[in-house]
Amino acid sequence: MALNRKIAYIDLSTGKIEVRPIPLEVRKKFLGGRGLDAYLLYNHTEKGCDPLGPDNTLMVSGGILSATLASASARFHMMAKSPLGGLLGSANGGGFFAPELAWAGFHHLVIKGKASEPVYLWIHNGHIEIRDATHIWGKTVPDTQWAIREELGDEDIKSLVIGPAGENLVRFANVMTGIKNSGGRTGMGAVMGSKNLKAIAARGTMDIKIAHPKEALDFNKRFIEQITTAKVNQTQGTLGTPFIWGATNSWGGIRTRNFQYNQMLYCDEIEPEAIDDNCAETIGPYHMAGCFGCQVHCRAQYKIPSGPYAGRYDEGPEYTSQGAFCGEPDVASLEHLLAGNHLVDQWGLDNLETGSLISWAMELYELGILTDKETDGLDLRFGNGDAMLEMIRRICFREGWLGNVLADGGIIASEKIGKNSFDYLIQVKGVSNLHSDERATPALALNIATASRGSDHLRSRPAIDLYHLPEEVLRKIYSSPVPYDGPLSSEHTEYIGKPWQVFWQENCYMGVDCLGICKYHTTFLGATLPNFEDWSKVLYYNTGLELSPRDIWDVAVRANMVERLFNLREGLTREDLKKGDMLNHRYFDEPTRRGAPDVVGTVIDREKFKKMIDEFYEYKGLDQNGVPKPETLKRLGLDKEPSHLL
Amino acid sequence: MEPMGKVLQIDFEKCTGCRLCELVCSVFHDGVSNAARSRIKVIKWESEGVYIPMACQQCQDAPCMIICPTNAIYRDEELNRVMVNQDKCIGCRSCVAVCPFGAMNFNVIDRKVFKCDFCDGDPQCVRFCDVKAVEYVEADRVSISKTRTAAEKITTAQKQALALESELP
Numbered sequence: 092m093a094l095n096r097k098i099a100y101i102d103l104s105t106g107k108i109e110v111r112p113i114p115l116e117v118r119k120k121f122l123g124g125r126g127l128d129a130y131l132l133y134n135h136t137e138k139g140c141d142p143l144g145p146d147n148t149l150m151v152s153g154g155i156l157s158a159t160l161a162s163a164s165a166r167f168h169m170m171a172k173s174p175l176g177g178l179l180g181s182a183n184g185g186g187f188f189a190p191e192l193a194w195a196g197f198h199h200l201v202i203k204g205k206a207s208e209p210v211y212l213w214i215h216n217g218h219i220e221i222r223d224a225t226h227i228w229g230k231t232v233p234d235t236q237w238a239i240r241e242e243l244g245d246e247d248i249k250s251l252v253i254g255p256a257g258e259n260l261v262r263f264a265n266v267m268t269g270i271k272n273s274g275g276r277t278g279m280g281a282v283m284g285s286k287n288l289k290a291i292a293a294r295g296t297m298d299i300k301i302a303h304p305k306e307a308l309d310f311n312k313r314f315i316e317q318i319t320t321a322k323v324n325q326t327q328g329t330l331g332t333p334f335i336w337g338a339t340n341s342w343g344g345i346r347t348r349n350f351q352y353n354q355m356l357y358c359d360e361i362e363p364e365a366i367d368d369n370c371a372e373t374i375g376p377y378h379m380a381g382c383f384g385c386q387v388h389c390r391a392q393y394k395i396p397s398g399p400y401a402g403r404y405d406e407g408p409e410y411t412s413q414g415a416f417c418g419e420p421d422v423a424s425l426e427h428l429l430a431g432n433h434l435v436d437q438w439g440l441d442n443l444e445t446g447s448l449i450s451w452a453m454e455l456y457e458l459g460i461l462t463d464k465e466t467d468g469l470d471l472r473f474g475n476g477d478a479m480l481e482m483i484r485r486i487c488f489r490e491g492w493l494g495n496v497l498a499d500g501g502i503i504a505s506e507k508i509g510k511n512s513f514d515y516l517i518q519v520k521g522v523s524n525l526h527s528d529e530r531a532t533p534a535l536a537l538n539i540a541t542a543s544r545g546s547d548h549l550r551s552r553p554a555i556d557l558y559h560l561p562e563e564v565l566r567k568i569y570s571s572p573v574p575y576d577g578p579l580s581s582e583h584t585e586y587i588g589k590p591w592q593v594f595w596q597e598n599c600y601m602g603v604d605c606l607g608i609c610k611y612h613t614t615f616l617g618a619t620l621p622n623f624e625d626w627s628k629v630l631y632y633n634t635g636l637e638l639s640p641r642d643i644w645d646v647a648v649r650a651n652m653v654e655r656l657f658n659l660r661e662g663l664t665r666e667d668l669k670k671g672d673m674l675n676h677r678y679f680d681e682p683t684r685r686g687a688p689d690v691v692g693t694v695i696d697r698e699k700f701k702k703m704i705d706e707f708y709e710y711k712g713l714d715q716n717g718v719p720k721p722e723t724l725k726r727l728g729l730d731k732e733p734s735h736l737l
Numbered sequence: 738m739e740p741m742g743k744v745l746q747i748d749f750e751k752c753t754g755c756r757l758c759e760l761v762c763s764v765f766h767d768g769v770s771n772a773a774r775s776r777i778k779v780i781k782w783e784s785e786g787v788y789i790p791m792a793c794q795q796c797q798d799a800p801c802m803i804i805c806p807t808n809a810i811y812r813d814e815e816l817n818r819v820m821v822n823q824d825k826c827i828g829c830r831s832c833v834a835v836c837p838f839g840a841m842n843f844n845v846i847d848r849k850v851f852k853c854d855f856c857d858g859d860p861q862c863v864r865f866c867d868v869k870a871v872e873y874v875e876a877d878r879v880s881i882s883k884t885r886t887a888a889e890k891i892t893t894a895q896k897q898a899l900a901l902e903s904e905l906p
Contacts, residue, residue, distance in 0.1 A: 158770045160760065187756070194771060233784060247772075270783060296773035296845065304768040308761060312865065319867050380786060381755035386867040388753040392786040404785055 092300040093155055093634040094118060096198035098737060099219055101212065103286050104145055104204030108219050113198065117736050118636065120728065122643075123155035123198055125181065125604035126650030127737075128170040131201055132179075133657050134733040142174035142278075143260060143285040145205035151251065151291060152199045153189030154607015158299055158383070159633040160311040162318060163609040165189055165383035167251065167268070173277040173544070174262045175444070175500045176521025178658045178670060180282065181544040182266060182274030185382035188293060189607060191249040195295030202286065211239065211250075211290040216297055224289040228258060231437045232267045239292045250292040254439025256487045257284040262500040263444035267436070271390065271406040272382065275441040277522060277544050278500070302635030310632050314612075314621060315386050321617040324387045328379055331391035332410035333363035335616075339527065343686015344557075345418045346526045348473050349454040350517050350677050353528035354685035358423045361413055369396050369425055380406060387611050398426045400433050408432035414526020415446020420453055420479050427476035431483060438487045447523035448497050448504070449482045451516055460510050467491040502669055513668075517675055520545035520663075530683045531690040532556065534589035537703050541593065541672045543654040549610060551597035555618045556583050568614060569595050572623045572640035584689050586699045590706035601647035602626060649727045652711070652719060656732060665704070665717045672704060672717060742817050742876045745853070745860065747790050751870035754779055754788035758862035758871060765861045766851075774844060776853040777862050777871070790871055792862070793840035793853035795819050801832035801841050801852075817876070818855050826850060 100109045113127075121127040128150040140146040150170040157164055167189040173180030192198070196217040209224040227238045232254040240248050249268060256264035257280030264280030265273045283289070301307050318324055326334045339345055343353045359365060367378070370393035381388035390406045408416075408428055416431035417423060435442045449471075455461040456471040463469075469478050469491075485494025496504045502521045505513040517524045522545025529536040534556045535548075542550035555568075565579045569592060579588040596614070599622055603613050606626060614622050623640035630636050630643070638646070655663075666673050678695045685691060705715060712723030724730040759775035767774050777792040799819045802810040809825035810832060812818075821832075828848055832841045841852050853860075855873070863873045 158760070160764060160770070190770075190772075194773075237784070270786075296771060298767070298769035298771045298774075298846070300769050301764050304764050308764060308861070311761075315865065315867060379753055380788070381753035383755060384757045384760055385755050386757070388755065388868070406786070 092302065093157070093159060093193070094636065096157075096193055096299075097196055097217075098199040098201065099197055100201045100203070101219065101221070102204045103202065103206040103210065103221065103288060106221055108221075110217075110219070111737070114736065118155065119638070119642075120646065121650055122605035122646050124152050124166070124607045125168045125170065125183065126601060126646060127199060127605070128152050128168055128181075129650050129653040129657065131199065131737060132170050132172075133653050133660075134735050134737070135201060135203070136172055138660050140172060142172045142177065142180070143281060145203070145286070147172050147282060147285070149202040149279070149282050149286065150199065151202065153192050154605060155198070155636075156606045156608065156630065156633055157193040157198065158190035159301060160307040160384075161606065161608055161629045161633060162311055162314045163382060163385035163387065163612050164607050165385060166604070166607045166609055167192070167274065168604060168607075169266055169274045169279040171279060171282045172661065173521070174260075174281045174285070175278040176502065176545045176670070178520050178661050178663060179544050179654050180277035180279055181654075182276050182279045183549070183604060184266070184268065184272045184274040185385075185609060186249070186268040186272030187383045188249045188251050188268040190383045191247075191293040191295055193295070193299060194297055195293045196297050200291070202288065205285065206287040209287045209289050211288065211292060213243065214291065214293045214295075216295055227289055229255065231255070232439050233270060233437070235290055236268070239290060243292070245294055248292050248294045250290045252290040252439070253280040253283045253288075254437060256438045256440045257281055258289070259487065259489050259498070260284050261440060261486060261489070261498040262503070263441040264439050265441045267439055270404070271436045273441070275443065276547060278441075280439050301633055303632045307629075307632040310628060314625065314629065317619070317621060318612055319386050321619050323617040324611060327389045327611065327616070328387050330363035330367075331379070331389050331407070333361075333366065333391075333408065333413055335410045336413050337362055340418075341687075343531065343683060343690040344528050345414060346517070346524070346528045347418050348421050349419060349450045349515065350528070350675075350681070351454070352685055353530065353683045353690070355418045355421065355423065358417060360423055360425045361417050361428050363391070365425065366391070366393065366408070366429075370394055370429075382609065385609060387609075389611065393429070395429045395433060398430055400430050403433055405429070405433045405436055407436070409442070411525065412442045412446075415442045416479065418526045419446050419450035420476075421473040422476040422479055424476045427480060430480055434480065434483050434487075440483070440487055443525060444500070444523045445483055445486060446479075447517065447526070448486075448501055449479055451501065452482070452493060452497060454515050455508065455512050458515075460512050461493065461508065465493050465508070467493070469493075514676065517677070518546055519672075519674065520670060522546045528683065530678055530695055531686065531693045532583050533586045533695060533699070533703065534583070534592055536674060536678060536695050536700065537589055537593050537707060538596070540674050540700075541704070541707060543651065543658060550600055551593045552615075553589070553592040553596045554616055555614065556589070556592060558618065559583065560618055564618065565592075568618060572644050584693065586696070586703055590703050591710060594707060594710040597651055598644055598647035599623075601650050602643055605646060605650060606630070645727075649729060652723070652727055652729055653732070655711070655713070655719065656729070659718060663717065674700070743855070743873050744795060744817065744876045744879065745792055745855075745863070746872045746874045746879050747792070748870050748872070749787075749789040751868045752779065752788040752790055753868055753870070754781055757865050758790060761861040761865045765856055773846075774851070776840075776842065776851065790862075791838060791840060793819065794838055795853070800835040800837065804831045804835045806831065816855055816858055819852065820854060821850055821852060823849060
């Protein structure tokens with residue numbers, strides 16, 4: 092059964108591997124996936140360790156519901172100290188790796204040390220082997236996976252791998268599986284590269300006993316109906332995430348020219364319908380692919396129609412790629428979007444961070460802070476798509492002065508570039524913002540400012556805040572499983588009630604990340620999708636574990652607090668621009684220039700933002716410096732951390 | 738009694754490759770999640786994005802049935818399926834070797850052969866496939882969707898030909 096999946100401790104320096112069960116008491120406190128990873132990180136890393144040194148500990152996991160009937164129980168999770176911001180590193184991805192890891196007998200891996208030569212892990216039905224990887228070092232993301240299958244003679248092997256970017260220690264290199272599924276953020280690929288760990292290959296045929304098979308099947312059927320009847324998922328299953336682009340851009344929520352505008356002009360060419368029309372060789376009537384067990388199938392399949400990569404197959408491009416390779420650098424070109432997306436998929440780079448940093452460099456170049464000397468003659472003005480593609484290559488292979496500097500991420504790059512370059516860097520905790528512009532949406536601004544892994548839209552974003560839902564609908568969602576009778580506002584430009592929404596979403600997303608379910612199956616883009624009530628049932632039918640909706644909420648609050656404790660130990664302070672819950676000054680000082688009437692001309696109000704943070708801290712049980720109060724830690728059972736239960 | 742000549746109709750163009758069919762198959766039959774126990778398997782060409790679900794065709798002249806040395810394999814006419822009598826099966830795997838579709842499987846955990854049995858008339862792969870890449874239809878209706886597609890092509894061609902003719906001087 093799911094509860095007997097093991098944890099393995101792997102020391103790459105000594106080659107020692109130890110396998111242990113996961114005690115039930117730990118399951119009840121942290122479930123699995125990201126929640127348990129956070130506990131392991133706090134317990135297995137020393138304060139101030141070098142993120143790219145052997146002492147950094149890398150966690151790899153599937154959720155507690157991996158491979159079970161929980162609709163899209165496909166997510167893997169990785170955690171370590173981040174080489175990008177120096178705080179919490181955390182990345183989550185779909186595909187087929189996590190179920191295979193569970194069938195191979197494991198839910199959690201704790202990887203320490205550094206191998207003397209390139210290696211990969213081979214995990215097969217309860218056994219783990221460290222194997223030589225010198226012959227696959229240097230290979231692209233897909234080629235690495237195919238080479239491992241060929242070497243081990245099994246085409247069903249699923250691998251988590253790094254590409255050249257991770258090998259070259261690019262601080263925002265990602266970890267990938269399949270064609271495009273990525274644990275994208277905070278440089279987990281660089282951590283693997285620093286350990287000489289090229290891949291983790293899994294294959295398993297071990298039974299996972301389902302506690303109540305008939306009920307689990309019936310409930311999954313109902314789950315799927317709830318998920319596929321949501322309009323948002325139907326659209327997503329036809330067009331992929333780029334369906335969000337048109338609406339967001341029209342009201343003025345797309346960061347353009349780094350942060351100069353909040354809307355991209357003349358960009359019909361990169362709309363999903365245009366992508367479909369132009370990529371004639373799409374496959375089948377759906378031309379969409381799904382991750383394990385998922386009926387949303389949001390991965391668009393395409394072949395690049397023209398240009399230097401014509402004929403190549405890839406998946407995406409996601410909404411994030413549209414922003415990173417079109418909006419932010421102001422490149423309204425389908426060919427460059429598809430090529431950029433393809434390059435990061437081949438080489439293993441976080442598309443979001445890559446495009447954001449290049450766009451930042453473009454603004455610095457136009458301001459004269461960067462010159463032809465630093466760019467080695469590359470004309471890095473906004474709109475130059477070819478220069479953007481060339482910069483992706485230089486970053487991945489650390490070529491040229493600027494390529495090498497940007498590969499170290501925004502904070503280190505800003506110190507090397509000097510002058511006032513940092514003022515233009517759109518980041519929180521050293522991690523670049525998504526291409527969304529949050530100046531007109533206080534809830535979203537609060538979300539990115541306080542997200543545990545640095546600026547991020549998948550940690551606590553109340554995306555449904557943009558739908559102007561009636562207050563009673565909001566209240567129904569946000570007052571369960573814990574009561575809330577404070578204010579709520581349907582207005583996305585308001586500050587009222589938003590801290591509670593962000594707090595609620597933070598726990599909702601931690602919930603799915605512990606279970607190993609995708610966020611498209613919960614209250615993220617759709618207001619009618621499952622959350623705590625349904626998870627309680629699905630957890631019981633599949634694993635036999637009886638946790639109430641409130642119990643799962645408590646797990647999420649606890650796990651979020653452990654992430655907070657880790658960040659505080661590594662130097663988080665409330666208003667620090669590099670390590671705090673703080674936004675770039677431009678959010679407060681530069682009004683938006685485009686968009687809908689209630690959006691144009693807005694900034695985030697500094698005082699109101701401060702009050703939102705105060706209120707948010709209150710809900711979390713933190714003092715006004717963002718440090719947990721002693722009674723909060725006691726209530727969550729965290730007053731004796733690190734407790735080394737595992 | 739209504740005729741029960743149903744078969745699995747697989748439309749590989751619709752398959753998104755999610756493998757939910759494999760999961761529900763193993764849970765329904767064995768109460769466990771384990772793709773290795775699934776009677777249906779999605780074969781993939783990942784670098785081209787092609788996914789093809791493969792399962793037993795319940796052949797009329799089933800090679801597995803012919804080769805079986807102990808007559809453990811028989812035809813259940815009521816549900817139009819080929820079944821394995823586990824009491825007679827000696828586990829020689831001859832049936833696995835001759836199946837042209839690779840749809841007869843050998844389970845290394847229980848050391849037994851196993852195959853699709855239509856879940857006794859309610860195939861779970863069909864029940865859960867939201868995109869309808871797998872459907873459970875009367876055998877004589879399988880060809881009708883292809884007939885219609887072909888007919889559509891002919892009418893389209895005729896319309897185009899007429900349009901061309903009308904443009905002639």
